[in-house]
Amino acid sequence: MKLTTKQLTLCAVLTALALALSYVENFLPLSLAVPLPGVKLGLANIVTVFALYALGAGQAFLILIARCTLGALFAGNLNALLFSLFGGLSAMAVMALLSRSKHLSLYGVSIGGAAAHNCGQIAAAMLTLGNTAPLYYLPLLLGVSLFTGALTGFAAGLLFRALEHTSLRKA
Amino acid sequence: MPMKQSPALRPKPADALVVLAVILLACAMVAAVWGGGRGLTATVSVNGQVTETVDLSRLSDPVVRELSANGYTLHVRLFSGGAEVVDSTCPNQDCVHTGHITQAGQSIVCLPARISVTLSGGAENGVDAVLG
Numbered sequence: 146m147k148l149t150t151k152q153l154t155l156c157a158v159l160t161a162l163a164l165a166l167s168y169v170e171n172f173l174p175l176s177l178a179v180p181l182p183g184v185k186l187g188l189a190n191i192v193t194v195f196a197l198y199a200l201g202a203g204q205a206f207l208i209l210i211a212r213c214t215l216g217a218l219f220a221g222n223l224n225a226l227l228f229s230l231f232g233g234l235s236a237m238a239v240m241a242l243l244s245r246s247k248h249l250s251l252y253g254v255s256i257g258g259a260a261a262h263n264c265g266q267i268a269a270a271m272l273t274l275g276n277t278a279p280l281y282y283l284p285l286l287l288g289v290s291l292f293t294g295a296l297t298g299f300a301a302g303l304l305f306r307a308l309e310h311t312s313l314r315k316a
Numbered sequence: 317m318p319m320k321q322s323p324a325l326r327p328k329p330a331d332a333l334v335v336l337a338v339i340l341l342a343c344a345m346v347a348a349v350w351g352g353g354r355g356l357t358a359t360v361s362v363n364g365q366v367t368e369t370v371d372l373s374r375l376s377d378p379v380v381r382e383l384s385a386n387g388y389t390l391h392v393r394l395f396s397g398g399a400e401v402v403d404s405t406c407p408n409q410d411c412v413h414t415g416h417i418t419q420a421g422q423s424i425v426c427l428p429a430r431i432s433v434t435l436s437g438g439a440e441n442g443v444d445a446v447l448g
Binding site: 194199248249251254257280287290291298301302305 | 321323325334335341342345414
Protein backbone atom coordinates (compact mmCIF):
# COMPACT_ATOMS: atom_id res chain seq x y z
CA MET A 146 0.00 0.00 0.00
CA LYS A 147 1.34 3.40 -0.98
CA LEU A 148 0.78 6.11 1.59
CA THR A 149 1.29 9.82 1.20
CA THR A 150 3.15 11.61 3.97
CA LYS A 151 -0.10 13.10 5.16
CA GLN A 152 -1.80 9.71 5.30
CA LEU A 153 1.14 8.14 7.10
CA THR A 154 1.16 10.96 9.66
CA LEU A 155 -2.56 10.66 10.22
CA CYS A 156 -2.24 6.88 10.69
CA ALA A 157 0.52 7.41 13.26
CA VAL A 158 -1.49 10.02 15.15
CA LEU A 159 -4.56 7.77 15.16
CA THR A 160 -2.50 4.80 16.38
CA ALA A 161 -1.17 6.91 19.24
CA LEU A 162 -4.68 8.12 20.00
CA ALA A 163 -6.04 4.56 20.08
CA LEU A 164 -3.26 3.48 22.44
CA ALA A 165 -3.88 6.46 24.70
CA LEU A 166 -7.62 5.77 24.73
CA SER A 167 -7.23 2.13 25.71
CA TYR A 168 -4.81 3.21 28.46
CA VAL A 169 -7.11 5.93 29.80
CA GLU A 170 -9.98 3.45 29.70
CA ASN A 171 -8.30 1.42 32.45
CA PHE A 172 -8.82 4.31 34.85
CA LEU A 173 -12.55 4.52 34.31
CA PRO A 174 -14.20 2.70 37.20
CA LEU A 175 -16.54 0.82 34.90
CA SER A 176 -15.92 -2.33 36.93
CA LEU A 177 -17.74 -0.65 39.84
CA ALA A 178 -20.89 -0.31 37.75
CA VAL A 179 -20.57 -3.62 35.92
CA PRO A 180 -18.49 -6.01 38.04
CA LEU A 181 -17.62 -8.41 35.25
CA PRO A 182 -14.19 -9.29 33.88
CA GLY A 183 -13.58 -8.39 30.26
CA VAL A 184 -16.23 -5.69 30.11
CA LYS A 185 -14.67 -2.59 28.61
CA LEU A 186 -15.97 0.52 26.90
CA GLY A 187 -13.78 -0.16 23.90
CA LEU A 188 -12.89 3.47 23.39
CA ALA A 189 -10.12 2.51 20.97
CA ASN A 190 -12.90 1.35 18.68
CA ILE A 191 -13.75 5.00 18.06
CA VAL A 192 -10.45 5.25 16.22
CA THR A 193 -11.18 2.15 14.15
CA VAL A 194 -14.61 3.51 13.18
CA PHE A 195 -13.14 6.87 12.31
CA ALA A 196 -10.27 5.42 10.29
CA LEU A 197 -12.64 3.11 8.45
CA TYR A 198 -14.73 6.01 7.18
CA ALA A 199 -12.05 8.67 6.81
CA LEU A 200 -9.14 6.63 5.47
CA GLY A 201 -10.68 3.38 4.25
CA ALA A 202 -10.33 -0.24 5.32
CA GLY A 203 -6.66 -0.60 4.30
CA GLN A 204 -5.30 2.09 6.56
CA ALA A 205 -7.75 1.26 9.33
CA PHE A 206 -6.29 -2.25 9.21
CA LEU A 207 -2.71 -0.92 9.50
CA ILE A 208 -3.68 1.23 12.49
CA LEU A 209 -5.39 -1.71 14.16
CA ILE A 210 -2.39 -4.04 13.76
CA ALA A 211 0.00 -1.36 15.05
CA ARG A 212 -2.29 -0.59 17.99
CA CYS A 213 -2.70 -4.22 19.05
CA THR A 214 1.01 -5.02 18.75
CA LEU A 215 2.19 -1.90 20.57
CA GLY A 216 -0.54 -2.21 23.20
CA ALA A 217 0.51 -5.77 24.02
CA LEU A 218 4.18 -4.73 24.15
CA PHE A 219 3.46 -1.78 26.41
CA ALA A 220 1.37 -3.95 28.71
CA GLY A 221 4.24 -6.46 28.81
CA ASN A 222 1.74 -9.17 28.10
CA LEU A 223 2.02 -10.87 24.74
CA ASN A 224 -0.85 -13.21 25.63
CA ALA A 225 -3.05 -10.17 25.36
CA LEU A 226 -1.97 -9.81 21.73
CA LEU A 227 -4.00 -12.86 20.72
CA PHE A 228 -7.06 -11.50 22.47
CA SER A 229 -6.82 -7.99 21.08
CA LEU A 230 -6.02 -9.20 17.56
CA PHE A 231 -8.91 -11.66 17.50
CA GLY A 232 -11.27 -9.06 18.92
CA GLY A 233 -9.96 -6.16 16.85
CA LEU A 234 -9.88 -8.01 13.54
CA SER A 235 -13.39 -9.43 14.00
CA ALA A 236 -14.72 -5.98 14.83
CA MET A 237 -12.88 -4.49 11.90
CA ALA A 238 -14.18 -7.07 9.41
CA VAL A 239 -17.78 -6.70 10.55
CA MET A 240 -17.63 -2.91 10.57
CA ALA A 241 -16.01 -2.79 7.12
CA LEU A 242 -18.94 -4.85 5.85
CA LEU A 243 -21.65 -2.94 7.71
CA SER A 244 -20.26 0.47 6.77
CA ARG A 245 -20.90 -0.33 3.11
CA SER A 246 -24.62 -0.26 3.79
CA LYS A 247 -26.26 3.08 3.13
CA HIS A 248 -29.06 2.13 5.50
CA LEU A 249 -26.94 1.95 8.65
CA SER A 250 -25.71 4.84 10.75
CA LEU A 251 -22.60 4.99 12.91
CA TYR A 252 -24.65 3.41 15.70
CA GLY A 253 -25.49 0.23 13.83
CA VAL A 254 -21.95 -0.14 12.50
CA SER A 255 -20.41 0.45 15.89
CA ILE A 256 -22.76 -1.93 17.76
CA GLY A 257 -22.04 -4.62 15.18
CA GLY A 258 -18.34 -4.00 15.70
CA ALA A 259 -18.59 -4.19 19.49
CA ALA A 260 -20.50 -7.48 19.31
CA ALA A 261 -17.98 -8.91 16.84
CA HIS A 262 -15.15 -7.77 19.11
CA ASN A 263 -16.61 -9.81 21.97
CA CYS A 264 -17.13 -12.85 19.75
CA GLY A 265 -13.49 -12.62 18.66
CA GLN A 266 -12.24 -12.40 22.22
CA ILE A 267 -14.34 -15.36 23.31
CA ALA A 268 -12.91 -17.30 20.37
CA ALA A 269 -9.40 -16.38 21.55
CA ALA A 270 -10.29 -17.48 25.08
CA MET A 271 -11.61 -20.80 23.79
CA LEU A 272 -8.41 -21.28 21.81
CA THR A 273 -6.24 -20.45 24.83
CA LEU A 274 -8.14 -22.67 27.25
CA GLY A 275 -8.79 -25.42 24.74
CA ASN A 276 -12.44 -25.83 25.72
CA THR A 277 -15.80 -24.22 25.11
CA ALA A 278 -16.27 -22.89 28.65
CA PRO A 279 -15.86 -19.20 27.66
CA LEU A 280 -18.97 -19.54 25.48
CA TYR A 281 -21.05 -19.37 28.65
CA TYR A 282 -19.92 -15.81 28.99
CA LEU A 283 -20.72 -14.67 25.47
CA PRO A 284 -24.45 -13.86 25.83
CA LEU A 285 -23.64 -11.53 28.68
CA LEU A 286 -20.87 -9.77 26.79
CA LEU A 287 -23.15 -9.44 23.76
CA GLY A 288 -25.75 -7.72 25.92
CA VAL A 289 -23.17 -5.29 27.24
CA SER A 290 -21.85 -4.66 23.72
CA LEU A 291 -25.19 -3.10 22.75
CA PHE A 292 -24.49 -0.29 25.20
CA THR A 293 -20.75 0.07 24.68
CA GLY A 294 -21.24 -0.05 20.90
CA ALA A 295 -23.88 2.68 21.02
CA LEU A 296 -21.60 4.76 23.21
CA THR A 297 -18.58 4.48 20.91
CA GLY A 298 -20.88 5.20 17.95
CA PHE A 299 -22.03 8.35 19.71
CA ALA A 300 -18.45 9.38 20.50
CA ALA A 301 -17.35 8.77 16.91
CA GLY A 302 -20.31 10.88 15.81
CA LEU A 303 -19.06 13.75 17.97
CA LEU A 304 -15.68 13.42 16.31
CA PHE A 305 -17.15 13.57 12.81
CA ARG A 306 -19.25 16.61 13.76
CA ALA A 307 -16.21 18.37 15.17
CA LEU A 308 -14.32 17.73 11.93
CA GLU A 309 -17.19 18.93 9.76
CA HIS A 310 -15.44 22.11 8.65
CA THR A 311 -11.87 20.89 8.49
CA SER A 312 -9.94 19.78 5.44
CA LEU A 313 -10.72 16.16 6.32
CA ARG A 314 -14.39 16.64 5.62
CA LYS A 315 -14.09 18.87 2.59
CA ALA A 316 -14.26 16.83 -0.55
CA MET B 317 -7.50 14.99 1.76
CA PRO B 318 -11.18 14.11 1.46
CA MET B 319 -12.87 11.47 3.54
CA LYS B 320 -13.38 8.15 1.82
CA GLN B 321 -16.95 7.94 3.00
CA SER B 322 -19.24 10.06 5.15
CA PRO B 323 -21.15 8.16 7.80
CA ALA B 324 -24.73 8.85 8.85
CA LEU B 325 -24.45 10.40 12.28
CA ARG B 326 -28.03 9.95 13.44
CA PRO B 327 -29.51 6.52 14.16
CA LYS B 328 -31.40 5.01 11.23
CA PRO B 329 -34.23 2.47 11.35
CA ALA B 330 -31.98 -0.26 9.94
CA ASP B 331 -29.71 0.07 12.99
CA ALA B 332 -32.44 -1.75 14.88
CA LEU B 333 -31.72 -4.76 12.68
CA VAL B 334 -28.13 -4.88 13.95
CA VAL B 335 -29.37 -4.62 17.53
CA LEU B 336 -31.90 -7.38 16.82
CA ALA B 337 -29.21 -9.58 15.26
CA VAL B 338 -27.00 -9.19 18.34
CA ILE B 339 -29.90 -9.99 20.67
CA LEU B 340 -30.85 -13.03 18.59
CA LEU B 341 -27.25 -14.25 18.63
CA ALA B 342 -27.15 -13.81 22.41
CA CYS B 343 -30.42 -15.74 22.80
CA ALA B 344 -29.17 -18.50 20.50
CA MET B 345 -26.01 -18.79 22.60
CA VAL B 346 -28.06 -18.94 25.79
CA ALA B 347 -30.20 -21.70 24.30
CA ALA B 348 -27.22 -23.63 22.94
CA VAL B 349 -24.89 -23.32 25.90
CA TRP B 350 -27.05 -23.03 28.97
CA GLY B 351 -30.10 -24.91 27.72
CA GLY B 352 -28.45 -27.89 26.08
CA GLY B 353 -25.26 -28.10 28.07
CA ARG B 354 -26.61 -27.66 31.53
CA GLY B 355 -28.09 -31.14 31.83
CA LEU B 356 -26.25 -33.78 33.78
CA THR B 357 -25.36 -37.02 32.13
CA ALA B 358 -25.12 -40.24 34.09
CA THR B 359 -22.69 -42.84 32.81
CA VAL B 360 -23.22 -46.37 34.04
CA SER B 361 -20.27 -48.75 33.84
CA VAL B 362 -20.16 -52.46 34.56
CA ASN B 363 -16.78 -54.22 34.75
CA GLY B 364 -15.16 -51.07 33.42
CA GLN B 365 -17.31 -51.06 30.29
CA VAL B 366 -19.80 -48.24 29.75
CA THR B 367 -23.19 -49.90 29.47
CA GLU B 368 -25.42 -46.87 29.39
CA THR B 369 -25.35 -43.07 29.31
CA VAL B 370 -28.50 -41.25 30.33
CA ASP B 371 -29.18 -37.54 29.80
CA LEU B 372 -30.71 -36.83 33.20
CA SER B 373 -32.13 -33.45 32.18
CA ARG B 374 -34.44 -35.25 29.77
CA LEU B 375 -35.90 -37.47 32.48
CA SER B 376 -39.27 -36.22 33.61
CA ASP B 377 -39.87 -39.21 35.90
CA PRO B 378 -37.22 -41.18 37.76
CA VAL B 379 -36.21 -44.48 36.26
CA VAL B 380 -34.84 -47.50 38.10
CA ARG B 381 -32.28 -49.75 36.44
CA GLU B 382 -31.57 -53.26 37.72
CA LEU B 383 -27.92 -54.05 37.20
CA SER B 384 -26.42 -57.46 37.83
CA ALA B 385 -22.74 -58.26 37.71
CA ASN B 386 -20.28 -60.52 39.49
CA GLY B 387 -23.03 -62.19 41.48
CA TYR B 388 -24.57 -59.03 42.91
CA THR B 389 -27.66 -57.05 41.93
CA LEU B 390 -28.10 -53.32 42.33
CA HIS B 391 -31.09 -51.08 41.83
CA VAL B 392 -29.94 -47.70 40.55
CA ARG B 393 -32.43 -44.88 40.53
CA LEU B 394 -31.81 -42.11 37.98
CA PHE B 395 -33.72 -38.86 38.32
CA SER B 396 -33.51 -35.44 36.67
CA GLY B 397 -31.18 -34.02 39.32
CA GLY B 398 -28.85 -36.96 39.92
CA ALA B 399 -28.63 -40.65 40.78
CA GLU B 400 -28.56 -43.05 43.73
CA VAL B 401 -28.27 -46.73 44.47
CA VAL B 402 -31.52 -47.74 46.13
CA ASP B 403 -30.44 -51.18 47.24
CA SER B 404 -27.71 -53.68 46.61
CA THR B 405 -27.03 -57.30 47.47
CA CYS B 406 -23.35 -56.59 48.00
CA PRO B 407 -21.87 -57.20 51.47
CA ASN B 408 -20.55 -53.80 52.50
CA GLN B 409 -23.29 -51.54 51.05
CA ASP B 410 -20.85 -48.68 50.35
CA CYS B 411 -22.73 -47.79 47.19
CA VAL B 412 -26.01 -47.47 49.07
CA HIS B 413 -24.36 -45.40 51.80
CA THR B 414 -22.97 -42.97 49.24
CA GLY B 415 -26.53 -41.69 48.98
CA HIS B 416 -27.58 -39.58 46.05
CA ILE B 417 -25.14 -37.68 43.88
CA THR B 418 -26.13 -34.47 42.11
CA GLN B 419 -22.96 -32.75 40.85
CA ALA B 420 -20.92 -33.37 37.72
CA GLY B 421 -17.76 -35.25 38.68
CA GLN B 422 -19.40 -37.19 41.51
CA SER B 423 -19.71 -40.94 41.27
CA ILE B 424 -21.10 -43.95 43.07
CA VAL B 425 -18.98 -47.06 42.99
CA CYS B 426 -19.87 -50.58 44.03
CA LEU B 427 -16.56 -52.40 44.13
CA PRO B 428 -17.80 -55.96 44.73
CA ALA B 429 -20.16 -55.76 41.77
CA ARG B 430 -17.72 -53.56 39.77
CA ILE B 431 -20.52 -51.19 38.89
CA SER B 432 -20.15 -47.42 38.83
CA VAL B 433 -22.36 -44.45 38.07
CA THR B 434 -20.62 -41.18 37.18
CA LEU B 435 -22.18 -37.77 36.56
CA SER B 436 -20.71 -35.46 33.96
CA GLY B 437 -21.56 -32.39 31.92
CA GLY B 438 -23.72 -29.62 33.21
CA ALA B 439 -22.58 -26.18 34.22
CA GLU B 440 -19.57 -27.73 35.95
CA ASN B 441 -16.66 -27.61 33.57
CA GLY B 442 -13.66 -27.21 35.79
CA VAL B 443 -13.17 -23.51 35.06
CA ASP B 444 -13.69 -21.07 37.92
CA ALA B 445 -13.17 -17.87 36.03
CA VAL B 446 -12.02 -16.61 32.68
CA LEU B 447 -9.98 -13.44 32.72
CA GLY B 448 -9.42 -11.57 29.51
